[in-house]
Amino acid sequence: MHLTGILADHICSVSQVEVPPSIDETVLRCLLDLVGAAIAGAEAKGPTATRQSALLIFGQGTAPIWTSAKTAAPVAALICNAAAACALDLDDGHRAARGHPGACVIPTVLTLATQTKVTGRTLVSAIIAGYDIGVRIAAAQNPQGIPTRQSGRWAAFAAVAAAASMMGARPAHIAQALAIAGVLAPNQQANGSSGYSSDTGNDVKEGIAWSAATGLTALYLAMSGHTGPADLLDHPDYYDRERIVDRLGNRWEIGGTYFKLYACCRYIHAPLDALLTIMIEQALLAEEITGVTVDTFGWALRLGNKTNPENLVDIQYSLPYCLAVTAIDGPAALAPVGVGLLNRSDLSRFAEKVRMSADPELDRLFPHQTLARITVETTRGRFRSPVAGPVGDPAHPLSFGALEEKFLRVTRGIISPGQQKTLVNAVLRLRADDGALLLHELGSIRSSEA
Secondary structure (H helix, E strand, C coil): CHHHHHHHHCCCCCCHHCCCCCHHHHHHHHHHHHHHHHHCCCCCCCHHHHHHHHHHHCCCCCCCCCCCCCCECHHHHHHHHHHHCCCEEEEEEEEECCCHHHHHHHHHHHHHCCCCCCCCCHHHHHHHHHHHHHHHHHEEEHHHHHCCHHHHHHHHHHHHHHHHHHHHHCHHHHHHHHHHHHHHCCCCCCCCCCCCCCCCCCCCCHHHHHHHHHHHHHHHHHHCCCCCCCCCCCCCCCCCHHHHCCCCCCCCCHHHHEECCCCCCCCHHHHHHHHHHHHHHHCCCCCHHEEEEEEEEHHHHCCCCCCCCCCHHHHHCCCHHHHHHHHHHHHHCCCCCCCCCCCCCHHHHHHHCCCEECHHHHHHHHHHCEEEEECCCCCEEEEEECECCCCCCCCCCCCHHHHHHEEEEEEEEECCCHHHHHHHHHHCCHHHHHHHHHHHHHHHHEEEEE
């Protein structure tokens, strides 16, 4: 049997198996974190443009577009909701995938949940299935055959799995949908740290929203008889079969999810944590810092790393500038980022003091770990951090309570305290109800443009 068929059977089985309680708990953490990221990111330039165009492209319907009074066809609503979720780089990620499953999977599940009557257990199972398929295929990519590392290359597989689980699709249709999605997914060869373009400060980013819409479209096509190359995962030059099927049904990939405290690329988080720790321990002020050296893995040096960013996306991919923001304005200024961080000469001057180098040992441990060590030169002497990974990794996890604090912080001023409390409670109640409260609250939020 082709791998697409094996994975299709697996997707159908997820709702029938009893997963460990820790996996259910991780689903709730992923849900709350993603909802917060989407609310915080909804009014960014990219999601705003998506909402203005999605109905023209995909048409009218009844699926709610979050933070908006608008409804649209499910594909239109999905691309809008996923665009908001990934706009600020606050959404979760997975080291094995080197990307972001939540911003694709959870909008797919919650968007489709408004179109059919399902149980909370169905929602949870669909999220587990989406992460499991997306991460397994992403981790199995052969970089010689698939050189780009962007999430859009594999997120469509995750969307197929999540949508198929929600809709109770037949295995034969799911297998074809995976094949279709794998061909039609955005190739992402130009954009991002693994792309050839140097202009990374744009709203395409990793193509997550478009890939989510592609996955849902692929499932609709397959259920109507459309077919794709069912063997596309069976070629070792492109995918490692053993990684895809490793402990399939026994190890749930969502358990390896990491969460982010800062609205920037994960590659930047370990240096941010290290700088913050040194500044607190030494009671350092930003004006006392004369230089910062970051030893890390080579891929971090391939980010945009602009010291004078032109937009919010530039900030998200600039290690020197994010260090400057943390040193001068504090870490809360990166959760989330705002336009007030642009055109700041004080931040640019500090960013220019940052030097970066690739450490061969840290390179060897990437992508399974994103480690860094920093040295801070000051008017009082030199301070050096140990090598460490970022807070929020499975090795340094964030509890539901910690993620609730993040949710309250990033949504403050956007929704009321009452709405914040209701959304948190709705997530906690999800397994015991049909998700109606969560869906109602998401549909009732209005941005300033609504």
